[in-house]
Amino acid sequence: MIAFENVGFNYGGGELLSDVTLRLAPGSFHFLTGPSGAGKSTFLKLAYAELRPTAGRVSIFDRDARMMTRDDVALSRRRIGVVHQDCQFLDHLPLVTNVALPLTVASRAGDAQDLTALLDWVGLGKLADALPPQLSGGERQRAALARAIIMSPDVVLADEPTGNLDWDMSLRLLTLLVELNRMGKTILIATHDMNLIRQAKSQLAARVLRIQNRRVQLAGADL
Amino acid sequence: MKFALPALLAPDRQADRVVPPSGFTAQLTLFTAAAMAFLAVFALALSLASGRLADRWASALAGTATIRISAPPEQLDTQVAAVLALLATTPGIDTARALDTEEQRALLEPWFGPDLPVEALPLPRLIELTEARPGYDSEGLRLRLAAEAPGAVLDDHTRWRRPMAQAAERLRLLGALSLILIAGSTAAMITLAANSALSANLPVIRVLRLVGAKDAYIVRAFVRRFTLRALSGAAIGTVLAMTLVALLPRADEAGAFLTGLGFQGFGWLLPLLLPPVVAVLAFAATRAAAFRTLKGLT
Numbered sequence: 001m002i003a004f005e006n007v008g009f010n011y012g013g014g015e016l017l018s019d020v021t022l023r024l025a026p027g028s029f030h031f032l033t034g035p036s037g038a039g040k041s042t043f044l045k046l047a048y049a050e051l052r053p054t055a056g057r058v059s060i061f062d063r064d065a066r067m068m069t070r071d072d073v074a075l076s077r078r079r080i081g082v083v084h085q086d087c088q089f090l091d092h093l094p095l096v097t098n099v100a101l102p103l104t105v106a107s108r109a110g111d112a113q114d115l116t117a118l119l120d121w122v123g124l125g126k127l128a129d130a131l132p133p134q135l136s137g138g139e140r141q142r143a144a145l146a147r148a149i150i151m152s153p154d155v156v157l158a159d160e161p162t163g164n165l166d167w168d169m170s171l172r173l174l175t176l177l178v179e180l181n182r183m184g185k186t187i188l189i190a191t192h193d194m195n196l197i198r199q200a201k202s203q204l205a206a207r208v209l210r211i212q213n214r215r216v217q218l219a220g221a222d223l
Numbered sequence: 224m225k226f227a228l229p230a231l232l233a234p235d236r237q238a239d240r241v242v243p244p245s246g247f248t249a250q251l252t253l254f255t256a257a258a259m260a261f262l263a264v265f266a267l268a269l270s271l272a273s274g275r276l277a278d279r280w281a282s283a284l285a286g287t288a289t290i291r292i293s294a295p296p297e298q299l300d301t302q303v304a305a306v307l308a309l310l311a312t313t314p315g316i317d318t319a320r321a322l323d324t325e326e327q328r329a330l331l332e333p334w335f336g337p338d339l340p341v342e343a344l345p346l347p348r349l350i351e352l353t354e355a356r357p358g359y360d361s362e363g364l365r366l367r368l369a370a371e372a373p374g375a376v377l378d379d380h381t382r383w384r385r386p387m388a389q390a391a392e393r394l395r396l397l398g399a400l401s402l403i404l405i406a407g408s409t410a411a412m413i414t415l416a417a418n419s420a421l422s423a424n425l426p427v428i429r430v431l432r433l434v435g436a437k438d439a440y441i442v443r444a445f446v447r448r449f450t451l452r453a454l455s456g457a458a459i460g461t462v463l464a465m466t467l468v469a470l471l472p473r474a475d476e477a478g479a480f481l482t483g484l485g486f487q488g489f490g491w492l493l494p495l496l497l498p499p500v501v502a503v504l505a506f507a508a509t510r511a512a513a514f515r516t517l518k519g520l521t
Contacts, residue, residue, distance in 0.1 A: 050433075050521045071437050073521070078435035088430050092243040104241065105436035147434065 001026055001061065001155055001186050002047050002080075004216075008055030009042055016042055018214040020056070024155065024188060029181045029204055031197045032190040033219065034211035040190035043211065044157050047188065048080045049073045061154075078106055081148025083158040087140045089132035095119075096128040099147045106151065115150075122146045122176060138169035145176055155186040162193055170196055178203050242427060242444045248420040252413055252449055256456025256501050257463075259409040263402055264464030264494045268484045270398025271493070277391030281384060286354045288361075293347040294374035302372040303348050309371050310352055315359030319352040347374075409453075409501055410508045417449050417509040421516040432520060442513040446506055453505030457498040465494050 007020040016039045024030060024047075032040050045051040046058050049065045058065040060076050068076065089098045096115055103109050119125045122142040132140065141161055148156055158177065162170035174196055181187045181204065191197065200206050208219040290310075294302050303321050310319035322330075327349065328341045361379050368375040421428070424445075431441050468485050486493070 052521075070517075074432070074435050074437040077433065082433060084433075088426070088433060090241065090243070090427055090430055093240065097240070101241075101430070102434040105431060105434055105440050107440075151435070 003059040004046070004053075004056065005059070006056035007046065007053045007058055009039070009046060009051065009053050015054075015214055017046075017211070017216070018055075020216045022209070022216055024186050026154070026186055027181070027184050028186050029178075029200070029206040030188045031200065031206055031208045032188060032211065032216070033192055033194070033197065033208060036192065038211040039214070040192075040211060041159050043216070044082070044159050044188070044190055047155075047157055048077060048082055078102060078151050079154045081145075081151065081153040081156040083141070083144045083148045083156065083161045085160040085163045087132070087144040089140070089143070091132050094129045094131060095124065095135065095143055098132060099143060099150060101147060102151045118146050118150060123172070137164040138166070138172075141165060141169070141173055142176070145173065149180060149185070153185070155188070156180060158187070158189045158191075160191055161189060162191065162196055167195070171199065174200055239444070239448070241431065242424060242448065248416045248423075249448075249452055251416045251419075252452040252505070253456040253459075255409065255412040255416065256453040256505065257460035259405050259412075260457035260460030260497050260501055261464040263405045263497050264461055264468065265484075266398050266401035266405060267494055267497075268468055268486060270395050270402065271486060271490050272484050273391050273394035273398055275487070277388050277395060280387045280391055285380070285384065288352050288354070288377060288379040290350040290352065290368070290375050290377050291347045292350065292372060292375045294372075296345065298374070299348055302374055303350065306350055306368065306372045306375050309367055310350070313359055313364060313367070315355055315357065317353045317355035319350055322349040322351060406500070406504060410504045413449060413453060413505045414508040414512050417445065417512040418516070420449075421445065421513060425516075425520075428517070428520060438514065438517045441517060442510060445513045446509045449509040450502050450506045454498055454502035457501035461494050461497045465491070 001024045003023040004020045007017060008015055009017045020043070032043060034040055042051060046053055046065070047060070049058075049060060049068060052058075052066050060068070061079060063072065063076070065073075090101070093101075096119065097104075099119065100109065100115055103111055116125060116128070119128055122145055124139060124143055124146065127135065127139060132143070135143065141164070145156075145158075145161070148158075156177065161173055161177075165173065170193065177187055177189065178200065197206070197208055201208075209216050210219040211217075290306055292299065292302050292306060307319055307321065310316050324341050327346060328337075328339060330349075331339055331341070361377060365377050368377060428441055465486075471485055473485070
């Protein structure tokens with residue numbers, strides 16, 4: 001699916017990530033943890049080709065990210081659902097249109113028949129016509145998740161998806177992600193919420209990765 | 224990455240909704256296109272009128288010539304008769320006649336008044352001739368005149384015709400240059416408006432890229448909007464300007480030298496080309512601006 005081989009990255013100053021080697025196997029569930037500023041978001045951006053590595057190689061669906069054209073990147077993003085902490089919606093469009101946006105830009109708007117079921121699944125069936133600014137933090141996160149999976153992607157990447165949520169809402173979102181994983185989707189969640197990770201590990205075999213000293217390591221038994 | 228202009232104009236409600244309506248840039252594009260089309264109609268009218276003027280001046284002076292005979296009074300009639308006889312046997316001359324005293328007085332009246340004693344003045348005699356097609360050999364005629372009537376000078380109006388035709392031709396070029404400048408200004412202003420709209424919508428573009436939109440999809444959403452606005456604005460400006468041109472007073476009625484700034488015959492169809500031309504300009508300008516903006520985003 002997505003593989004990092006000796007990947008390094010810097011924003012022009014010192015190196016943020018160094019010699020990262022990792023492979024996200026199909027159907028796997030990973031957490032990526034580490035202190036703020038450690039490079040979790042950068043790692044995710046490398047995984048969906050918003051950033052290109054300054055060293056090493058990132059392969060997305062067996063293609064070298066550095067060799068991908070802009071259209072290749074767009075097509076790969078239709079197979080990778082991304083949930084941002086700040087969600088990033090088009091505020092002038094109702095929720096249902098925002099959720100269907102990946103289908104719209106792929107000229108597959110006609111495939112949006114299961115939208116109601118999807119919105120019901122994330123508990124937003126009654127808010128289909130609401131505008132994004134009218135939603136609470138938790139509702140926005142669940143809407144972002146719905147948008148991320150509407151194309152039935154192979155991989156779901158979530159960047160601090162529970163950052164602004166209370167514990168109950170965090171658990172609800174985690175449950176949705178676990179369900180997706182059981183459907184065969186590959187999940188990678190960047191988070192610093194250890195309780196969330198412990199909760200997930202009680203439900204399934206998730207691997208926990210930690211960014212430390214610019215490298216990604218498998219976290220120990222302290223979790 | 225390619226998309227055709229006709230396909231672009233086909234309605235696409237989904238793509239239209241994705242980019243939020245931007246009031247200021249919408250009005251700016253509409254106004255710019257309308258104003259530029261309005262000016263372009265007048266530049267076109269000026270250019271066409273100059274062309275007609277050049278043709279009219281050229282044809283008015285072409286086909287006629289004057290022979291001026293300056294000689295001592297006792298030889299004047301002899302030389303006039305000799306020249307007329309010579310002209311009668313010259314191929315390419317249709318008619319030739321000597322102007323009488325009254326006609327010469329009428330020619331001089333604007334400068335000297337009606338009481339000029341033409342008979343008492345040593346004025347040269349004038350012979351007016353008209354060409355037959357395909358015309359005469361002016362150099363050959365000059366040589367024959369020099370031999371037969373040494374005081375005769377042929378004036379084929381080239382001296383007058385050339386600068387007037389050149390002036391009208393330059394006026395026509397000025398009109399064409401104005402059209403080019405108007406086209407350039409239109410493209411520049413629509414580019415500015417498009418850049419402004421693209422900058423204002425960067426968060427929208429980022430979201431679209433994030434969810435898998437190809438550049439062509441994003442570009443199409445902006446280009447379609449600006450092209451249609453420019454087309455509408457140019458249509459408004461063109462219709463308004465054509466109406467005003469149609470209402471201009473006709474210079475011919477006043478007997479003026481100008482033929483008027485209006486369009487004639489099929490010339491009325493030419494301004495109708497302006498809206499599609501402005502739409503093509505807007506299409507190209509917005510497309511270039513959109514791809515430039517997207518190049519800076521991942």
